Amino acid sequence: VSPGNGEAVPSDVGSAGPLTWLATFGLTTLLLVSLQKALWLVVPFLLAIVLYYILLPAVRSLSRAGMSHESAAAAVSGLFSVAAVLVLVPFSAWIVANSSSGEAAFWNYVENGKGLIGRLLSELEARFAFMAQWDLQSAFPRKASELGQRFVQEHVTDALIGAVAWVPSLLLAPFLAFFFLRDGRRFVNRLLRAVPNAFFERTLLLVDQVDTMARSYFQGLLYLTLIDTVCLGLGLAVLGIPNALGLALLAAVLAWIPIVGSIIGCIIVVLVTVADGAVGQGTVYAAIALFLLVRLLDDFVFVPLTIGRSLQMHPLVSVLLLFIGGAVAGVLGLIIVLPLAGVVMIIVDCVARILLDRRLMARHAFARRLRSMSANADLKA
Amino acid sequence: MSIRIRKDSRGPQGLAHVPTFSALDAKEHRVVAGLLHERRYEQGEVIFDEGEEAQALYFVISGKVLICRQGETETRRMAEIGPGRAFGELAILGGDRRSAQARAAQACVLQTLSRRDFDGLFESHKAIALKMTLQIARQLARQLREQTGVIPELPL
Numbered sequence: 001v002s003p004g005n006g007e008a009v010p011s012d013v014g015s016a017g018p019l020t021w022l023a024t025f026g027l028t029t030l031l032l033v034s035l036q037k038a039l040w041l042v043v044p045f046l047l048a049i050v051l052y053y054i055l056l057p058a059v060r061s062l063s064r065a066g067m068s069h070e071s072a073a074a075a076v077s078g079l080f081s082v083a084a085v086l087v088l089v090p091f092s093a094w095i096v097a098n099s100s101s102g103e104a105a106f107w108n109y110v111e112n113g114k115g116l117i118g119r120l121l122s123e124l125e126a127r128f129a130f131m132a133q134w135d136l137q138s139a140f141p142r143k144a145s146e147l148g149q150r151f152v153q154e155h156v157t158d159a160l161i162g163a164v165a166w167v168p169s170l171l172l173a174p175f176l177a178f179f180f181l182r183d184g185r186r187f188v189n190r191l192l193r194a195v196p197n198a199f200f201e202r203t204l205l206l207v208d209q210v211d212t213m214a215r216s217y218f219q220g221l222l223y224l225t226l227i228d229t230v231c232l233g234l235g236l237a238v239l240g241i242p243n244a245l246g247l248a249l250l251a252a253v254l255a256w257i258p259i260v261g262s263i264i265g266c267i268i269v270v271l272v273t274v275a276d277g278a279v280g281q282g283t284v285y286a287a288i289a290l291f292l293l294v295r296l297l298d299d300f301v302f303v304p305l306t307i308g309r310s311l312q313m314h315p316l317v318s319v320l321l322l323f324i325g326g327a328v329a330g331v332l333g334l335i336i337v338l339p340l341a342g343v344v345m346i347i348v349d350c351v352a353r354i355l356l357d358r359r360l361m362a363r364h365a366f367a368r369r370l371r372s373m374s375a376n377a378d379l380k381a
Numbered sequence: 382m383s384i385r386i387r388k389d390s391r392g393p394q395g396l397a398h399v400p401t402f403s404a405l406d407a408k409e410h411r412v413v414a415g416l417l418h419e420r421r422y423e424q425g426e427v428i429f430d431e432g433e434e435a436q437a438l439y440f441v442i443s444g445k446v447l448i449c450r451q452g453e454t455e456t457r458r459m460a461e462i463g464p465g466r467a468f469g470e471l472a473i474l475g476g477d478r479r480s481a482q483a484r485a486a487q488a489c490v491l492q493t494l495s496r497r498d499f500d501g502l503f504e505s506h507k508a509i510a511l512k513m514t515l516q517i518a519r520q521l522a523r524q525l526r527e528q529t530g531v532i533p534e535l536p537l
Contacts, residue, residue: 060504060505063505063506064505064506066408069415185415185416189418192418193418193419197420197422197426197428198427200418200420200437200493201429201433201434201435201436201437202436204436204437204495204496204497205434205436207497208436208495208496208497359430363426363427363430366425366426366427367422367423367426367427370423370424370425370426371423374423374424374488
């Protein structure tokens with residue numbers, strides 16, 4: 001039963017290889033497919049995780065001040081729920097009160113947007129002869145109307161019905177967040193109790209890495225939203241666009257959807273700007289330039305400083321995962337694929353290291369033999 | 382020094398004899414008790430190997446633990462740790478790899494505190510972390526004096 005030959009045992013056995021990467025891609029895709037079947041649960045679960053990381057510092061502060069962890073979790077969750085009700089009830093009333101004019105405003109924005117693109121095409125055709133041959137200016141309004149109507153018929157109705165169906169499940173989010181805050185540690189402890197002794201310290205490392213990654217990602221996402229809101233809000237305010245802060249916040253939240261989110265945010269701001277007749281065409285172009293600038297700052301400065309540190313993923317891998325996420329689970333896939341793949345990558349890497357570590361496996365087998373011998377000690381004939 | 386421990390079926394037992402926690406009051410004791418994990422080892426079972434990355438420190442509740450060079454349980458024994466004593470703390474405090482192997486000399490019950498939770502105490506409960514660190518430092522100093530026999534004569 002000698003455990004070794006006297007040499008120290010290195011704990012790191014290789015690093016993530018191609019098989020680990022393949023397993024990460026495969027498992028992430030499988031999870032996305034299965035999660036797609038339970039979207040009503042995934043969305044509140046995701047929101048609950050975000051809430052958990054928002055409220056966790058407050059719970060820790062109260063614990064530091066001498067309150068028990070359970071009481072701190074209950075107090076913070078209760079205060080948040082009251083604040084949410086105080087904000088959401090008047091907001092819902094405002095939505096209901098303005099719902100009749102909302103549809104008219106939507107079509108007004110669409111018409112103004114079409115007008116803007118029509119004017120842009122007209123200018124381009126006047127300046128470039130080859131574009132005049134295509135006659136886009138006259139074809140565009142007809143095509144835009146067809147596409148718009150088809151989009152509304154095919155997607156908007158479904159999206160609205162889906163959103164209404166999801167409202168009850170979204171109420172689960174604060175409820176889930178409360179239990180994450182109160183019982184998260186207890187759940188992890190129960191999980192650790194099931195881990196064999198030989199793998200115990202590796203599992204502690206795994207739990208630490210997953211928590212650190214998820215916390216960094218979601219807190220980074222919130223910081224990024226705050227930074228984007230401030231940058232866009234200041235820029236739009238300087239340009240004299242009304243409701244600058246609200247529009248900036250909307251665009252920053254939409255940017256949670258990689259790639260398409262920023263484009264949708266930009267389009268919404270441009271449409272609102274055009275609909276407000278007080279600003280000129282130059283302001284519209286300046287707003288688009290502002291979005292491009294903030295997008296560049298996001299990609300090269302803000303994202304590496306916030307979210308980038310958490311995932312430590314190669315940009316090529318991130319893009320591949322985004323394609324997979326979008327193809328398998330649509331918009332939600334785009335939002336969750338990166339943090340999901342980050343967690344899967346850590347777990348796969350850790351499990352691979354354990355399975356490939358002959359020493360750990362031998363220790364586990366040895367411990368099992370010892371337990372078997374101990375259990376059978378008084379059963380000899 | 383006696384420690385009042387709240388009777389709680391969820392809390393770990395046997396911590397009253399662990400000097401590392403002796404300076405904590407009952408409230409602080411409950412905080413630490415919520416962070417500990419109980420592990421049970423059979424006689425001869427390896428707890429950790431020399432050279433491993435350290436993720437936890439251990440407290441012996443019952444039984445004995447042998448600290449030795451990797452695999453040399455007979456020839457290069459370094460220490461035998463009994464109930465109430467802590468081990469594995471050097472690698473946690475220094476952020477190093479394990480400097481020796483730990484094995485259960487007898488069937489034993491241990492309580493473990495993960496490195497993450499120990500570090501977290503410095504953020505969330507500084508007083509607890511400082512009291513525990515002071516006790517660990519005292520224990521290490523005592524061990525050093527016992528092992529070298531030279532230190533007591535030095536004006537340290």
